[in-house]
Amino acid sequence: MKRTTAALILLGALILALGGGGLRAAADTGAPPEAPGPLHVEGAALLNEDGEPVQLRGVSTHGLAWFPEYVNEACFRQLHDQWGADVVRLAMYTAEYGGYCSGGDQQALKELVLAGVEYATQAGMYVIVDWHVLTDLDPNVHADEAAAFFQEMSATLADHDNVLYEICNEPNGGTSWAAVKQYARRIIPVIRENDPDAIVIVGTPNWCQYVDQAAADPITEYDNIMYSLHFYADTHRDALREAMENAVAAGLPIFVTEYGTCDASGNGAVNLDEADKWAAAMDRLGISYVNWSLCNKDESASILRPECGKTSDFTAEDLSPSGLWVYETLTGEHPPAAPAATPVPEAEPDQSAALSSGGMRVDAVLANSWQSEGKSFYQYTLTLTNTTGAPMDGWTAELAFTADIALQDGWNADYTVDGGTLRLSAKDYNRDVPAGGSVTDVGFIVSGGTLQ
Numbered sequence: 306m307k308r309t310t311a312a313l314i315l316l317g318a319l320i321l322a323l324g325g326g327g328l329r330a331a332a333d334t335g336a337p338p339e340a341p342g343p344l345h346v347e348g349a350a351l352l353n354e355d356g357e358p359v360q361l362r363g364v365s366t367h368g369l370a371w372f373p374e375y376v377n378e379a380c381f382r383q384l385h386d387q388w389g390a391d392v393v394r395l396a397m398y399t400a401e402y403g404g405y406c407s408g409g410d411q412q413a414l415k416e417l418v419l420a421g422v423e424y425a426t427q428a429g430m431y432v433i434v435d436w437h438v439l440t441d442l443d444p445n446v447h448a449d450e451a452a453a454f455f456q457e458m459s460a461t462l463a464d465h466d467n468v469l470y471e472i473c474n475e476p477n478g479g480t481s482w483a484a485v486k487q488y489a490r491r492i493i494p495v496i497r498e499n500d501p502d503a504i505v506i507v508g509t510p511n512w513c514q515y516v517d518q519a520a521a522d523p524i525t526e527y528d529n530i531m532y533s534l535h536f537y538a539d540t541h542r543d544a545l546r547e548a549m550e551n552a553v554a555a556g557l558p559i560f561v562t563e564y565g566t567c568d569a570s571g572n573g574a575v576n577l578d579e580a581d582k583w584a585a586a587m588d589r590l591g592i593s594y595v596n597w598s599l600c601n602k603d604e605s606a607s608i609l610r611p612e613c614g615k616t617s618d619f620t621a622e623d624l625s626p627s628g629l630w631v632y633e634t635l636t637g638e639h640p641p642a643a644p645a646a647t648p649v650p651e652a653e654p655d656q657s658a659a660l661s662s663g664g665m666r667v668d669a670v671l672a673n674s675w676q677s678e679g680k681s682f683y684q685y686t687l688t689l690t691n692t693t694g695a696p697m698d699g700w701t702a703e704l705a706f707t708a709d710i711a712l713q714d715g716w717n718a719d720y721t722v723d724g725g726t727l728r729l730s731a732k733d734y735n736r737d738v739p740a741g742g743s744v745t746d747v748g749f750i751v752s753g754g755t756l757q
């Protein structure tokens with residue numbers, strides 16, 4: 306039984322990988338986005354109408370009261386069409402400053418949630434309505450307001466197959482699983498009365514980490530219930546990943562409605578190696594995941610750099626290190642740079658070069674070039690091929706430029722610059738290259754010179 310589920314999830318992952326997701330394909334052809342159909346839960350798996358496994362990946366807003374401006378049509382369309390996001394989460398704090406139960410403008414917040422649902426729907430995305438419990442610790446504290454809120458939302462949105470209800474973000478402060486269940490048993494029937502089938506996601510104790518407690522004692526009275534697990538990659542590592550694996554093995558349907566690439570404060574070091582391990586584990590298990598957060602607040606978790614004032618049409622320059630990782634993880638590609646203000650005459654965008662470096666053949670393509678603030682920028686994409694006839698467990702390459710360069714950005718390798726020379730070395734995850742094998746998706750942006 307367990308094996309069948311795992312096989313289905315794997316098959317689903319393959320279909321998603323090969324098809325790129327039906328929703329995305331529709332957007333590419335200019336056709337209106339396909340409406341995301343109803344979902345349901347079977348065992349640990351999230352399935353579509355045809356009974357196929359579905360993995361949703363996307364981003365969360367920051368607190369709606371603080372960053373309402375990212376809830377707009379162009380932004381959500383870009384997230385879907387260009388970033389490949391299948392889901393957006395609308396995070397509405399309950400107890401923080403301006404929160405729904407702490408003096409916030411309830412009418413304005415509800416309107417923003419409904420607007421967000423409409424933008425997501427128009428863009429062809431699923432959308433999570435998140436009752437963002439945090440400093441209120443125990444969701445029972447504001448259960449009356451929650452019941453009224455979800456009553457109204459589920460009545461208004463009953464005909465939207467793409468809405469998922471997250472009834473409590475992160476119970477904490479010692480709130481027990483029994484207390485969360487008591488709250489869930491109060492809220493779920495309110496939603497069920499209007500929408501008998503919608504997916505409802507229930508938070509787990511200790512900031513959504515005690516999934517083992519939910520696995521040991523799940524909610525059995527209702528269908529289509531999922532449980533949230535949250536991680537912050539620099540804080541939560543092997544132990545929480547293991548808890549996730551064990552809970553899934555025990556049959557618990559998990560949805561990672563929030564994760565950060567940094568530490569649990571939302572700030573501190575961005576740990577992309579750990580984030581990669583999390584993504585690999587969630588992809589393997591078919592678990593859906595949503596990044597915190599879509600805003601330009603000056604903290605590591607933010608997708609946008611603090612100086613980015615845009616609310617849509619984001620380009621590579623607008624993204625923080627975490628935002629770049631999110632984009633690259635969702636699409637498998639580096640984000641496009643801003644369109645060149647002035648064409649750079651000496652380098653055509655399709656210039657390519659085949660170089661050799663320490664047993665690696667390096668095929669370099671100038672993917673883009675542009676000028677900004679009087680400087681010329683060049684974005685290269687590389688494919689490195691092992692020509693030694695033997696497997697490599699680590700590699701380096703050295704590239705010479707026409708002039709001294711400055712490195713703006715680089716991905717899927719470690720980079721050092723020495724005058725007009727750029728040295729690359731392997732990342733842990735792409736150091737093993739079989740004889741004749743290639744490493745792809747390596748790239749960088751430099752200013753100052755082009756490849757010789």
Ligand code: IDC
Nearest residue numbers: 401439474475512537563569570571602606
């Ligand atoms: C953080 C925000 C930060 C804000 C704070 C409010 O990143 O800007 O000031 O909340 O208290 C969570 C929470 C999420 C947190 C995030 C980072 O769900 O609300 O956002 N985090 O601390 N759980 C673990 C980490």
